[in-house]
Amino acid sequence: MTSERVERRLTAILAADIAGYSRLMGRDEEGTLAQLKALRKSLTDPKIEQHRGRIVKTTGDGALVEFASAVDAVRCAVDIQRAMAERNSDIPDDRRIEFRIGINVGDIILDEGDIYGDGVNIAARVETLAPPGAVCLSDNAYQQIKGKLTLDINDMGEQQLKNIAQPVRVYNVGLDGGASRPALPLPDKPSIAVLPFNNMSADPEQEYFADGIVEDIITGLSHMRWLFVIARNSSFTYKGRAVDVKRVGRELGVRYVLDRGDFEGPPANNGGNRAGWLAM
Numbered sequence: 001m002t003s004e005r006v007e008r009r010l011t012a013i014l015a016a017d018i019a020g021y022s023r024l025m026g027r028d029e030e031g032t033l034a035q036l037k038a039l040r041k042s043l044t045d046p047k048i049e050q051h052r053g054r055i056v057k058t059t060g061d062g063a064l065v066e067f068a069s070a071v072d073a074v075r076c077a078v079d080i081q082r083a084m085a086e087r088n089s090d091i092p093d094d095r096r097i098e099f100r101i102g103i104n105v106g107d108i109i110l111d112e113g114d115i116y117g118d119g120v121n122i123a124a125r126v127e128t129l130a131p132p133g134a135v136c137l138s139d140n141a142y143q144q145i146k147g148k149l150t151l152d153i154n155d156m157g158e159q160q161l162k163n164i165a166q167p168v169r170v171y172n173v174g175l176d177g178g179a180s181r182p183a184l185p186l187p188d189k190p191s192i193a194v195l196p197f198n199n200m201s202a203d204p205e206q207e208y209f210a211d212g213i214v215e216d217i218i219t220g221l222s223h224m225r226w227l228f229v230i231a232r233n234s235s236f237t238y239k240g241r242a243v244d245v246k247r248v249g250r251e252l253g254v255r256y257v258l259d260r261g262d263f264e265g266p267p268a269n270n271g272g273n274r275a276g277w278l279a280m
Contacts, residue, residue: 007110012073012141013123014053014065016101019132020208021061024097035097043083051076056115064123066115070105070144074173077101077135078151081175085133093232102127104138122168125161129170131196131207131239139169191228191254194218196239211236217258230254 018024024032040058048055048065051072056064067073081099088096104126106119122138130136137145142153152174158167194217197210214232221229230252238248245257 008107009110010105010107011119012067012070012103012105012144013108013115013120014067014073014077014101014103015062015123015127016099017062017127019098019100039097044080047076047080047083056113064115064120070103070141071148073103074135074137074141074145074149077103078173078175081133081135085175098132100127100130100132101135102130103135103141105140105144118164122161122164125164126168126170129156129159134239135173135175137171137173139171142171186253186255187228189226189228190256192221192256192258193230193235193248193252193254194221194258195248196236228254
């Protein structure tokens with residue numbers, strides 16, 4: 001047993017990665033790397049410095065950052081995601097660089113500038129639950145910011161995180177500041193919006209299968225000339241959020257909503273996806 005004293009501290013840990021990094025690299029390695037370098041220089045690193053964060057380390061597709069304050073960590077994450085959403089507004093979906101961010105507050109071990117422990121592991125696991133472009137918080141992080149920031153926080157319930165013994169309650173941060181969209185008038189013909197499915201598998205890469213199924217449904221419904229179908233870009237703004245489908249119907253101006261299901265893998269490997277119709 002070593003007698004050397006271990007340095008520990010309580011900190012807010014932000015874990016981030018790039019959704020679909022392998023796909024982006026497979027398509028254009030040099031272009032993707034150039035974009036990432038430009039993003040770090042012009043956006044992410046300045047935001048982290050602005051909010052008093054310390055970059056612990058970066059990998060090809062991710063970063064680990066610590067903050068003395070959970071409020072600073074969440075403000076930084078929200079600022080980055082909002083700036084990325086604005087940047088991506090004119091970029092085709094298959095070429096976008098989108099971050100997933102998870103934040104936890106926990107006790108960590110500090111060793112030669114790196115950080116270790118369950119506090120770090122939980123942040124990394126919470127990050128895998130965040131949809132592209134979103135921010136998720138552990139309950140420890142949420143309790144520290146509750147009442148301090150004006151954000152639309154959605155409770156995702158207790159989640160069993162990989163290699164974490166106890167379930168962790170996770171929250172999704174709405175990036176629109178909680179403001180409701182104005183109700184839109186219903187079109188003259190039948191109308192529908194298809195909400196994105198939840199990836200319930202342990203593999204975050206299955207997110208693409210879930211999104212692909214929803215896109216196929218939207219495309220198929222769009223072929224029916226008598227039916228008004230909301231575009232993917234509009235319905236996917238609700239991805240990862242706990243929503244009231246009646247409110248969705250009012251905000252998108254549709255009579256019907258195909259509610260999100262639980263996706264456990266590609267069609268050949270699972271027992272089916274759940275989805276429900278709701279007449280508005």
